[in-house]
Amino acid sequence: MIRVSVLSMPRWRCAAALSLALLIAACGESVSPQREAMVAGDAAVTAKMGAAPAPMAMAPGAPAPEAAGGNPQDGAVQKHIAVRHDIDVVLAADRIEAAWKAVGEQCARLDCEVLNSSLRRELRDQPGGAELQMRVAPKDLAALLGTVEGQGRVAAHNTGSEDKTAQVIDVEAHIRNRTEFRDSLRALLKDNTGNRKLADVLEIQRTLSQTQAELDSYATQLKILMQETQRQAVNVNFRPEVSLVDGGAANPIGNALRDAGQVMSHSVAGIITALAALLPVLAIGLPLFWLLLRAWRWLRRGRKPRTSDL
Template sequence: MPAPAESLGKMMAEAPAALSAAMDQGGGDAVLQRHIAVRHALEVVLPADQIADAWKAVADTCAQLDCEVVSSSVRKALPDQPGGAELDMRVNPKDAPQLLGKLEAAGRVASHNTSSEDKTAQVVDVEAHIKNRTEFRDSLRALLVQAGASRKLSDVLEVQQALSQTQAELDSQATQLKLLMQQTTQQNVQVSFRPEVSLVQGRAANPIWSAVRGAGRVMSDSVAELITLLAILLPWFLVLLPVAWISRRLWVRRVRSRKPSAD
């Protein structure tokens, strides 16, 4: 059974704090700040004709909060497949309850799965790398502007090349750190909107009705195979019929021509 909107929202808002507290238990004197990436996957079930409106309403609610729509898609219903919609969002934990409330109002939350990943080691590693390369870059810059130093042109070019490579590494690491901070300071919410499946007068669950439908399919397949067989044999029939008729005429004529000689 889906949980109430308040319970789901509270769980989303408190997820990072609960995980960090559990990981900090039993630690030493120094408390290391935890960076936890929390993801939510929800499935919302509602009537097929309301999916597009619900998808737009949730996206508009995200735009009004500290929330970002990463990707979205809507599929129209076709004869061979049902319609649906997806939303991938990043939301600040403090705004998660309001977003969950909108989802609860849009339809029935059939499933809600939560997962987390500790990215503390990655964040610490990237920050340490940025610190070391920043110090190295500053030393290269100081070396280039050092007064009274006489250097060869090749030495200057070598220092500039090292400085350019170090700056490129810093830019790459800064981008990686930004992505890690986005993943750990915001919660990822993936929502799938699915149409309701209604049973018309219970016939879908009735074994007799299922057998009747199965018999209809078998009959249709048999008729289709018969039509295919006739389509294959008809050209041969049109060719062999005249040949058989001529052969029979010749045989009858030959038999009649032999009767007087036999008497």
């Protein structure tokens, strides 16, 4: 620190230095109360609004708070996706009915419903098979698919999805509009302040009935859409195995020998049908032809000149 002797300085310099020191002291005293007042004011505002929350730790890749809450409508749209599973299960022909029953019983134990069920018995001219159409909740999908896959060999499993969000939003908007319009009509019908004609009351009731019918129709559409999107469709097709010995392409001679009796029966049936069609013609045509032949011979005998006349 440098010390300056005041006695060695001129008088005008001493006066200037003293004035500068007094000015700095005065400014320091005036600034300090203002800063204390500002700090006190900030503390009061903080106490009034509450302590500021601690910064939240965000996971890597998470959007910033401004982006997450910038537009509520962007994040409020819920997707409605209809998912469909088409499964082909190949198994022995004598096990198709048991597998069909097992999958249906498993669906009954889960949050699942059977929409359609069919069973075809194995006949001479058609193979056996079975189909199941179900709707299952996503939480029970794995259990149902496990039962299906345990019945035989899964030859194909196709999964498809359809976005029905726009349809759901459209139907919900119609329901809101129709509900508001119905409520306004009911309030108008209950309002007895003015003199109203009978024709006006009947017109309001007719419009109210039509609006309620439209509202019920939209509610049914929304229910169907919710069932299609909240549950997943599972369609299972059971079909029998085809071995190389039984296959027509692998064993055409055996196929021909097996079908020989059927071909012969069809041929005999065709001959019988032809005879049945010709029998009425022969029964009527042969006697008629015989009579015409006799008449023609009689006429020729009558026209032939006699030898006595010559």
